[in-house]
Amino acid sequence: MLQRSAPGTVFDALGDSTRRAIVERLSLGPASVSALADPLGVTLAAVLQHVQVLERARLVTTEKQGRVRVCRLDESGLETARRWIDERRREQERKLDRLAQVLGEEGSREE
Amino acid sequence: MLQRSAPGTVFDALGDSTRRAIVERLSLGPASVSALADPLGVTLAAVLQHVQVLERARLVTTEKQGRVRVCRLDESGLETARRWIDERRREQERKLDRLAQVLGEEGSREE
DNA sequence: AGGTCACTTTAGTCTTCACTTGACTTTTCG
DNA sequence: CGAAAAGTCAAGTGAAGACTAAAGTGACCT
16 A cells, blocks of 8 residues: 555645745755755754654655765655645536536526 | 735645635535534634635635625635645656666666 | 624634754764 | 764743634624
């Protein structure tokens, strides 16, 4: 089974600007915890906590190389988010389709 | 110009489970504030505040009909979110392409 | 008019959570 | 070995924000 994350976990993780900045940075390529911390103006400890949240949401994977922890973007989390969004849109369209059908049966009308 | 919302505003709005529940409900069709409040187990005032946040993020539109406020899903916000996600993925792929190119030039290698 | 319904507003409470500090571990290098 | 670099852990602090109660507004009904 493909490792999935609950939409809730993913959106909770993305609901913080610092974590979104981390994801944006990692979409450009792997980075160490310190490299992530540098432009953010927060401590290493803070970044580490964010990375852990992102890992739980499967938005990030990490791997320890020597004394450095290398962080990478994980597509799984983004895929979970995209799927949730598309589901909301699909429902919406289904609804609009039904509406169009009713209006079609009753003759031309504007909302 | 098409009305757009900043990704930050949208993800901040979706970073709350109650608001996600509201969006999920509205993707099934329009609803009044009370109809939204009912299954959530929170007060009307709380829902109203959530709806206002969702409006700012362009995830929801509302319209007052008599004494009832009708809430509807707004695609704009979802579109903003989807675009942000796709950008992150596009960057990621671009990165992987560059990597593949380098590996290709240097002969077959595993990471 | 008077009452009820569906919000709306305000002010305050309470919890969550981002962030920090400081101590500690592990790895690297001269 | 011994010091610096990179990260880790555990409390503790503070501010944002989710929620509530209560009073107020406007629409609808009889």
